[in-house]
Amino acid sequence: MSVKSVKKTQYSKTERSERRTTWYFLIPSLAGVLLFFILPFIVIIYYSLIDNPIGHRFVFMDNFISILTNPAFQRAVTNTLMFSLIAVPLAVVLSLCLAVLLETNLPLRTQFRTIFITPMMVPVASVVLICQVIFHHNGALNELLKFLGLVPIDWFKSGYSQIVVVVLFLWKNIGYNMILFMAALSNIPVEILEYASIEGAGSFEKFFHIKLRYLSSSILFVTILSLINSFKVFREVYLLTGDYPFDSLYMLQHFMNNTFKNIDYQKLSTAAIIMCIVMIIIIGILFIIDNKVGKDIEE
Amino acid sequence: MIVIDKIKKHFRNFKHFIFVITSLSLLLFLAVLIITPIILTMSNSFMASSEISSNYGKIFSNVTSGSKSYIAETINLKIIPDLIDFGQYITVLIKSPQYLLKFWNSVILVVPIMVFQIVLALAAAYCFARFTGRIREMIFFTYIVLMLMPYQVTLVPNYLVSNWIGILNTRWSIILPGIFAPFSVFILTKYMRRIPSSMSEAAKIDGANELQIFAKVYVPLCKSTIYSVAILVFIDYWNMVEQPLILLSDSEMHPLSVFLSKINSGDVGLAFAVATIYMVPTLLVFLYSEDYLIEGIAYAGGIKG
Numbered sequence: 001m002s003v004k005s006v007k008k009t010q011y012s013k014t015e016r017s018e019r020r021t022t023w024y025f026l027i028p029s030l031a032g033v034l035l036f037f038i039l040p041f042i043v044i045i046y047y048s049l050i051d052n053p054i055g056h057r058f059v060f061m062d063n064f065i066s067i068l069t070n071p072a073f074q075r076a077v078t079n080t081l082m083f084s085l086i087a088v089p090l091a092v093v094l095s096l097c098l099a100v101l102l103e104t105n106l107p108l109r110t111q112f113r114t115i116f117i118t119p120m121m122v123p124v125a126s127v128v129l130i131c132q133v134i135f136h137h138n139g140a141l142n143e144l145l146k147f148l149g150l151v152p153i154d155w156f157k158s159g160y161s162q163i164v165v166v167v168l169f170l171w172k173n174i175g176y177n178m179i180l181f182m183a184a185l186s187n188i189p190v191e192i193l194e195y196a197s198i199e200g201a202g203s204f205e206k207f208f209h210i211k212l213r214y215l216s217s218s219i220l221f222v223t224i225l226s227l228i229n230s231f232k233v234f235r236e237v238y239l240l241t242g243d244y245p246f247d248s249l250y251m252l253q254h255f256m257n258n259t260f261k262n263i264d265y266q267k268l269s270t271a272a273i274i275m276c277i278v279m280i281i282i283i284g285i286l287f288i289i290d291n292k293v294g295k296d297i298e299e
Numbered sequence: 300m301i302v303i304d305k306i307k308k309h310f311r312n313f314k315h316f317i318f319v320i321t322s323l324s325l326l327l328f329l330a331v332l333i334i335t336p337i338i339l340t341m342s343n344s345f346m347a348s349s350e351i352s353s354n355y356g357k358i359f360s361n362v363t364s365g366s367k368s369y370i371a372e373t374i375n376l377k378i379i380p381d382l383i384d385f386g387q388y389i390t391v392l393i394k395s396p397q398y399l400l401k402f403w404n405s406v407i408l409v410v411p412i413m414v415f416q417i418v419l420a421l422a423a424a425y426c427f428a429r430f431t432g433r434i435r436e437m438i439f440f441t442y443i444v445l446m447l448m449p450y451q452v453t454l455v456p457n458y459l460v461s462n463w464i465g466i467l468n469t470r471w472s473i474i475l476p477g478i479f480a481p482f483s484v485f486i487l488t489k490y491m492r493r494i495p496s497s498m499s500e501a502a503k504i505d506g507a508n509e510l511q512i513f514a515k516v517y518v519p520l521c522k523s524t525i526y527s528v529a530i531l532v533f534i535d536y537w538n539m540v541e542q543p544l545i546l547l548s549d550s551e552m553h554p555l556s557v558f559l560s561k562i563n564s565g566d567v568g569l570a571f572a573v574a575t576i577y578m579v580p581t582l583l584v585f586l587y588s589e590d591y592l593i594e595g596i597a598y599a600g601g602i603k604g
Contacts, residue, residue, distance in 0.1 A: 018430075018509055019430050019432075021509040021510075022425065022426045022429045022430060022509060023426060025422040025426040025513065026422070026423050026426035026427075028419050028422065028423075029419045029422065029423035029479060029484060030423070030438065032475070033441075033445065033479050033481065035479075036457060036460050036475065036476045036479050037453065037456050037457075037476075038441075040455075040456035040457075040460045041456050043456075043459060044455055044456060044459065098329075101322050101325075101326060102326075104322075106322060106323060107319075112330055114589060115330045115333060115334050116329075116330070116333060117585075117589070117592070117593070118333070118334065118582075118585065119333060119337070120534065121534060121578075121581040121582055121584070121585040122337055122578045122581065123537055123538045123577055123581065124538060124540075125538075125540070125555070125557075125559040125560060125574065125577065126337075126340060126559070126574040126575070126577050127336045127337065127340060127574070128574075129340065129559075129567070129570050129571060129574055130336045130339050130340050130343075131336065133339075133355055134336075171336075176596060179593050179596045180596060180597065180599075183593075183597035228447055228449060231449040231451065232450065232541075234540075234541065235538070235540045238540060238544075238560070239540065239556075239559070240560075252451050253450065253451055253541060256451050256454070256545075257544060257545065260454075260458065260545050268455050268458075269455060271451070272452050275449065275451050276452045279444075279447065279448055279452065280444065283443075283447055
């Protein structure tokens with residue numbers, strides 16, 4: 001008895017020291033994260049609550065109110081949201097369709113997969129030039145429109161400019177989403193699909209009643225990932241149209257860039273915190289859904 | 300007859316045949332759309348500058364400033380150049396080294412970030428994966444939230460710190476935050492958590508300490524994941540635009556990704572050559588590692604560990 005209990009305490013003692021040792025592995029990474037992200041973030045919260053870096057007077061919500069009523073910020077938020085509302089559903093549906101198609105045993109499957117992933121590997125900067133040739137006022141697409149007897153469109157300086165960016169976003173992101181969906185599709189137990197076939201289910205029934213149900217958590221995950229990626233679309237807009245784009249392409253990052261140029265710490269901090277709160281809400285929803293849906297299937 | 304028999308064997312019935320044909324043509328159409336910009340960029344880089352300016356003169360009107368040259372009335376989007384000409388490449392690679400300098404700017408930013416981010420992430424992931432506990436879970440959760448934050452949020456803290464420690468407008472202001480970015484920690488932790496604890500128990504019986512378990516058991520087992528993480532990190536930073544715009548006010552240090560948008564209006568022909576050179580590394584990496592890449596993305600596919 002006594003020997004056994006002594007052994008047990010000894011074991012947990014070594015385990016405790018092992019656990020302590022593994023913490024050392026985290027130190028370099030954690031130190032950097034604290035220094036470059038967490039600590040300055042606390043300072044940013046402080047900055048967003050004071051009137052200026054010299055006065056240090058607490059003004060609480062004043063900065064938030066002035067940002068939220070700032071017309072430039074409002075336009076940036078509206079444009080970014082508009083873009084996300086168009087681009088994200090398209091990205092999810094298109095990549096899901098592609099994944100489902102490539103799961104069936106069509107010829108040349110792997111070649112198609114490779115082609116659809118390739119844009120992910122190509123820097124946006126490399127294809128911007130061709131985009132300009134295609135979408136320019138005198139560009140190839142307008143030539144085609146003229147040839148078809150339609151009115152040419154100024155793609156960069158009209159209400160249509162968001163379409164160009166949506167196309168570029170889809171081009172870039174569909175491959176990534178498609179891989180996520182393909183991985184999820186291959187995780188569906190084969191027995192269930194076989195059983196459904198025996199019971200006489202067609203491929204459409206199998207898709208809507210079984211596959212979609214198993215994919216539901218992936219669909220939500222891809223949706224939120226695309227949403228997060230859609231906030232990064234500034235890159236494409238900047239490379240296409242530079243610092244001062246057409247009104248409907250003025251994105252959140254443009255607002256931040258201009259604020260960085262004036263080094264207005266209060267404005268910057270407040271805007272960053274507002275976005276951070278929005279992101280945390282989105283991520284929270286992601287986690288809740290991930291938990292619920294995941295459990296649903298395991299049962 | 301044999302051919303028809305083969306086709307008959309391949310398709311279950313007429314409906315199936317129609318399905319295959321329509322979906323194949325759909326896929327083919329999409330594939331052509333997707334691959335065209337890449338092919339065009341590459342093929343146009345082999346055009347002589349006179350051909351470029353005659354094809355695209357209407358768009359980039361300042362191409363022909365000064366010199367007299369023929370400008371086509373319409374845009375000519377040609378896949379195959381009239382005459383294959385390496386003039387653009389000779390200019391970019393030999394005559395005007397400023398482009399190569401920008402290329403080097405990209406390399407010098409991306410390679411240290413990639414290497415050190417993975418080294419630090421391996422160690423951090425080991426801590427998260429070897430044992431579980433409340434505090435570990437909380438820190439790991441913080442990493443995930445940080446990973447999902449857009450640049451609009453993370454660049455402000457980065458800027459502040461760079462300003463405090465006086466590295467603003469140097470390459471360190473991009474490299475250091477890049478090294479500590481939590482992306483690879485996330486994927487490596489997810490992978491390491493699948494390593495059965497019996498592996499480390501066996502190593503412990505053989506007398507290995509934690510450092511040895513890490514270096515001799517965990518890291519070798521993660522090899523393929525390390526490749527895929529390295530590729531993903533490489534593409535991400537090779538493509539960067541936001542960070543240099545804000546953290547490097549000196550455009551001499553800007554990577555090629557930012558610089559490319561600025562030469563567009565000037566030397567279009569050169570820009571095609573530079574754009575092609577810029578995508579060659581990532582495409583090469585892709586050709587040799589498509590499976591690793593797919594594996595890595597699939598691992599990122601669920602947020603939970």
